[in-house]
Amino acid sequence: MSKRTEKTIVDIAEELKLSVSTVSRALNNHPNISTRTKEKVKKMANKLGYRPNAMAAGLRNNKSRTIGLVVPRISMFFPATISTVIQNKLHEHGYHVLICQSNDSLEQEIALAETLYSTRIDALAVSSTLYTTDFSHFDIFKDNHIPLVFFDRVPKDYKVKVIKGDDYLGGYKVTEHLIEKGCNDIVHISGPLTCNLYVERVAGYKDALRKHKIPFKKSRIFYQELTKENALAACEKIFSKTPYPDGIFAANDTTAITILEYCRKINVRVPEDLKIVGYSNDPRAEIITPSITSVDQFPAIMGEKVANALLDLLQQPGAMPQRYSEELVPIQLIERASSAAPVAKPKTTVKKKVK
Amino acid sequence: MSKRTEKTIVDIAEELKLSVSTVSRALNNHPNISTRTKEKVKKMANKLGYRPNAMAAGLRNNKSRTIGLVVPRISMFFPATISTVIQNKLHEHGYHVLICQSNDSLEQEIALAETLYSTRIDALAVSSTLYTTDFSHFDIFKDNHIPLVFFDRVPKDYKVKVIKGDDYLGGYKVTEHLIEKGCNDIVHISGPLTCNLYVERVAGYKDALRKHKIPFKKSRIFYQELTKENALAACEKIFSKTPYPDGIFAANDTTAITILEYCRKINVRVPEDLKIVGYSNDPRAEIITPSITSVDQFPAIMGEKVANALLDLLQQPGAMPQRYSEELVPIQLIERASSAAPVAKPKTTVKKKVK
DNA sequence: GTATTTTATGCAAACGTTTGCAGTTTTCGG
DNA sequence: CCGAAAACTGCAAACGTTTGCATAAAATAC
Structure with a gap:
C-alpha cells in the first residue's frame, strides 16, 4: 500500500524527539543510556516495525x-x-x-x-x-x-x-583390516592425487601392504573421480581378467556400493569371494546387503x-x-558384513573358489 | 603487513585523477563513459587489487x-x-x-x-x-x-x-498400487497434520481406499514426526497383535526403511507377507534389499x-x-521389490500365508 | 551555593557506493 | 570559424548506521 514502509532509526528519533545517536545507542544497549530512554526507544521501534539494516551497520563497522x-x-x-x-x-x-x-x-x-x-x-x-x-x-x-x-x-x-x-591412518587401517581378514590381493580405488585425502590414504594403503610383506602392484590401484560411472568402468577392468582380487578398498562409499552391486550381477560373492571396504560411512553403507565396512570420519x-x-x-x-x-x-573403522571373516555357510561347500 | 589494504574507488579515482563517479560508472560499464577511460579504470582497479564493497553498493541501491x-x-x-x-x-x-x-x-x-x-x-x-x-x-x-x-x-x-x-496424487497412487498388488489392510504412517504434505497424502490414501471399497480404520493410521525412533515405536504397536497388516504406506523413506529392517528381525517377509511403500525416493530406497517402492518427487x-x-x-x-x-x-511412483506381486519362489511352496 | 564528578544526550563525520543534474569538452555541419 | 548537438566527466547528496568528542543535565562533595 504505502510507498516507503522501511522505518529507520531517524524515524524513531524524530518520533521521540531524540537524536539518532541516542536511538542507536539505546538499541545497542550502550551503558551510557538511561534505562528509561532505552525502554522508550525499544517500544517505539516495535511500534513502528523498525528492523535494523544490516548493510548500513556492516558498512559502518566494516x-x-x-x-x-x-x-x-x-x-x-x-x-x-x-x-x-x-x-x-x-x-x-x-x-x-x-x-x-x-x-x-x-x-x-x-x-x-x-x-x-x-x-x-x-x-x-x-x-x-x-x-x-x-x-x-x-x-x-x-x-x-x-x-x-x-x-x-x-x-x-x-x-x-x-x-x-586422519586419512593416512584411515587408509592404513582399512588395508590392514582386509589383510587380517585374509586378503592378499587388494585393489585400491582412489581419488585423484591432486587431493590430499587420497594421497594420504594411498600412503596408508602402501604402508600397510609393506608392513605385511604384500607386494604393491601399480596395476592394482586406480586414480579417478569417485563417481558411479567411473566405479563401473573400474569394475569392467578389474573383472575382465583373472585372477580377481580378494579385497577392494574403495575411497568412498558410492564406489563401494557400485562395486558391490556389480559383484551381485556377476555372481562374485561378498564377502566370501571378495571383501569390500568403503570410506566415509555414508548412511547407505549400513543399509545395503551385505552391509559395507566403512570408515567413520565423524x-x-x-x-x-x-x-x-x-x-x-x-x-x-x-x-x-x-x-x-x-x-x-580421528577416524574409526566400522566393521560390517562386506569384509567379515570367511565363515562358509553350511549350505554350500564351496569355500575357496577364486585365488 | 600494511594496515589498510582495502582499496576503494576513490583510490582509483585519485590515482587516475578522475572523479569517483566516473570510476564508478566505468566499472559498471555505463554507456556514457568512453571506452578509453573504462579500460584505464579497469586496469588500475586490477593493479590496485580493488574489490567492490557489496555492502556499500547494497546500501545505496537498497x-x-x-x-x-x-x-x-x-x-x-x-x-x-x-x-x-x-x-x-x-x-x-x-x-x-x-x-x-x-x-x-x-x-x-x-x-x-x-x-x-x-x-x-x-x-x-x-x-x-x-x-x-x-x-x-x-x-x-x-x-x-x-x-x-x-x-x-x-x-x-x-x-x-x-x-x-502433487501429494494428494502421491498418496492416492501409493495406496491404489498396494491395493492392486493384493493388499486390503493397509497401514499409513503419516506425518503430523499441521503440515500440508500429510494432509493431502492422507486424503489420497482415504480416497483410494474408498474407491476400492476398503473400509478406512482409524486405528490403521499413525500421525507422528517421521523419525527412526518413532517408526520403531509404531512397529512395536503394529506387530504387537494380529492380524498384521498386509501393506504399509510410510510417508517417508526413513520410516519405510526402519519398518523393513524391523520386519527382517521378526521374520515377516517383504513383499510376500507385507508390502511396503515409502515416499521421496531417497537413494537408500533403491539400495536396500528388497529395494523399496517409493514416490519420486523430482x-x-x-x-x-x-x-x-x-x-x-x-x-x-x-x-x-x-x-x-x-x-x-508431478510425482512418479517408482515400483520396486518391496511391493512386488506375490510370486512365490519355487524353493518353498508357501504361496499365501497371511490373509 | 559553588565546584566537581557522574550520567545522559547530541553533533557531525565516516563507511564505499551510485546517480541526477550540471558542466565541460569534443565533434561536426554549415 | 561559429554554434549546436553529442559525448564525456564531475559535484554533491544520499543510503542507514555507528562513534569520538563535546556538551548539557543531574548528582555529589565540600
Missing part, C-alpha cells in the same frame, strides 16, 4: 556478521553434515553462513572466492575442489587478515588453519571444530597474522 | 543481491537436492543464496525470518517447519514487496506464490521452478502486490 562456507557440494553426505553443524553453531553466535558450492570446479571456486570477498564476509571456511593445488585465489583473505580455515580437503603448502581427518566433530576455529579467530585482533596449525579429527 | 532460503534441514535428501539446484541456478544470475535451517523448529523459523529481513535479502524462498500453521512472521516480506515463494511445505491460507508436489524440477519463480518476481516492479499462485510438480 563487518557483515556473515561467514562464507565453500564446499564441493552440499548434496553429498559428508559435506552436508559438516555444513549443517557449522551453520547451526555459528547461528547461535549471531552469524549468518553463506553456504556455497564449487561443484568441484576450480573455476567456480575461484569465482566464489572473489564474490565472497566482495560481500565482506567476516571469515571463510573451505573444503576445496578435488583439483585445487594452487590456492592463491584465497590470498585476498589472508592479506586482509580475514580468518580462513580449511577442512577435509586442505592445501599442502599454504599457511592456514587446517582441520582434517563429520559432526569436524564441523564443530571448524566452527570453533572460526569463532576463535574472529575474537582475535585482526592484526595478528594467520597462523598455520593442523588439527586432526 | 538491494543485496542475496536471496534467503529457509529449509527444515539440509542434511535430508529432498531439501538438500532442492537447495543445491536453487543455489546453482541463482548463482548463475549473480545472486548469493543464504541457506538457513529451521531444524523444524517454529521458534527458529521466526528468528530466521527476522534476521533475514535485517540483511535485506532481495527475495525469500521457504519450505516451512512441520508445525508452522501461522505464517505471519513472513508478513514483513509481503508488506515490503519482497518476493516470497514457498515450496514443498507450504501454507494453506496465506497468499503467496506456492510450488508444491526435487531437481522443483528446485528449478523455485529458482525461476524467484527470478521472475525479481524482475517485476516491486510495487506489484504479491500474487497467489500455485504450481504443481
Whole structure:
C-alpha cells in the first residue's frame, strides 16, 4: 500500500524527539543510556516495525556478521553434515553462513572466492575442489587478515588453519583390516592425487601392504573421480581378467556400493569371494546387503571444530597474522558384513573358489 | 603487513585523477563513459587489487543481491537436492543464496525470518517447519514487496506464490498400487497434520481406499514426526497383535526403511507377507534389499521452478502486490521389490500365508 | 551555593557506493 | 570559424548506521 514502509532509526528519533545517536545507542544497549530512554526507544521501534539494516551497520563497522562456507557440494553426505553443524553453531553466535558450492570446479571456486570477498564476509571456511593445488585465489583473505580455515580437503603448502581427518591412518587401517581378514590381493580405488585425502590414504594403503610383506602392484590401484560411472568402468577392468582380487578398498562409499552391486550381477560373492571396504560411512553403507565396512570420519566433530576455529579467530585482533596449525579429527573403522571373516555357510561347500 | 589494504574507488579515482563517479560508472560499464577511460579504470582497479564493497553498493541501491532460503534441514535428501539446484541456478544470475535451517523448529523459523529481513535479502524462498500453521512472521516480506515463494511445505491460507508436489496424487497412487498388488489392510504412517504434505497424502490414501471399497480404520493410521525412533515405536504397536497388516504406506523413506529392517528381525517377509511403500525416493530406497517402492518427487524440477519463480518476481516492479499462485510438480511412483506381486519362489511352496 | 564528578544526550563525520543534474569538452555541419 | 548537438566527466547528496568528542543535565562533595 504505502510507498516507503522501511522505518529507520531517524524515524524513531524524530518520533521521540531524540537524536539518532541516542536511538542507536539505546538499541545497542550502550551503558551510557538511561534505562528509561532505552525502554522508550525499544517500544517505539516495535511500534513502528523498525528492523535494523544490516548493510548500513556492516558498512559502518566494516563487518557483515556473515561467514562464507565453500564446499564441493552440499548434496553429498559428508559435506552436508559438516555444513549443517557449522551453520547451526555459528547461528547461535549471531552469524549468518553463506553456504556455497564449487561443484568441484576450480573455476567456480575461484569465482566464489572473489564474490565472497566482495560481500565482506567476516571469515571463510573451505573444503576445496578435488583439483585445487594452487590456492592463491584465497590470498585476498589472508592479506586482509580475514580468518580462513580449511577442512577435509586442505592445501599442502599454504599457511592456514587446517582441520582434517586422519586419512593416512584411515587408509592404513582399512588395508590392514582386509589383510587380517585374509586378503592378499587388494585393489585400491582412489581419488585423484591432486587431493590430499587420497594421497594420504594411498600412503596408508602402501604402508600397510609393506608392513605385511604384500607386494604393491601399480596395476592394482586406480586414480579417478569417485563417481558411479567411473566405479563401473573400474569394475569392467578389474573383472575382465583373472585372477580377481580378494579385497577392494574403495575411497568412498558410492564406489563401494557400485562395486558391490556389480559383484551381485556377476555372481562374485561378498564377502566370501571378495571383501569390500568403503570410506566415509555414508548412511547407505549400513543399509545395503551385505552391509559395507566403512570408515567413520565423524563429520559432526569436524564441523564443530571448524566452527570453533572460526569463532576463535574472529575474537582475535585482526592484526595478528594467520597462523598455520593442523588439527586432526580421528577416524574409526566400522566393521560390517562386506569384509567379515570367511565363515562358509553350511549350505554350500564351496569355500575357496577364486585365488 | 600494511594496515589498510582495502582499496576503494576513490583510490582509483585519485590515482587516475578522475572523479569517483566516473570510476564508478566505468566499472559498471555505463554507456556514457568512453571506452578509453573504462579500460584505464579497469586496469588500475586490477593493479590496485580493488574489490567492490557489496555492502556499500547494497546500501545505496537498497538491494543485496542475496536471496534467503529457509529449509527444515539440509542434511535430508529432498531439501538438500532442492537447495543445491536453487543455489546453482541463482548463482548463475549473480545472486548469493543464504541457506538457513529451521531444524523444524517454529521458534527458529521466526528468528530466521527476522534476521533475514535485517540483511535485506532481495527475495525469500521457504519450505516451512512441520508445525508452522501461522505464517505471519513472513508478513514483513509481503508488506515490503519482497518476493516470497514457498515450496514443498507450504501454507494453506496465506497468499503467496506456492510450488508444491502433487501429494494428494502421491498418496492416492501409493495406496491404489498396494491395493492392486493384493493388499486390503493397509497401514499409513503419516506425518503430523499441521503440515500440508500429510494432509493431502492422507486424503489420497482415504480416497483410494474408498474407491476400492476398503473400509478406512482409524486405528490403521499413525500421525507422528517421521523419525527412526518413532517408526520403531509404531512397529512395536503394529506387530504387537494380529492380524498384521498386509501393506504399509510410510510417508517417508526413513520410516519405510526402519519398518523393513524391523520386519527382517521378526521374520515377516517383504513383499510376500507385507508390502511396503515409502515416499521421496531417497537413494537408500533403491539400495536396500528388497529395494523399496517409493514416490519420486523430482526435487531437481522443483528446485528449478523455485529458482525461476524467484527470478521472475525479481524482475517485476516491486510495487506489484504479491500474487497467489500455485504450481504443481508431478510425482512418479517408482515400483520396486518391496511391493512386488506375490510370486512365490519355487524353493518353498508357501504361496499365501497371511490373509 | 559553588565546584566537581557522574550520567545522559547530541553533533557531525565516516563507511564505499551510485546517480541526477550540471558542466565541460569534443565533434561536426554549415 | 561559429554554434549546436553529442559525448564525456564531475559535484554533491544520499543510503542507514555507528562513534569520538563535546556538551548539557543531574548528582555529589565540600
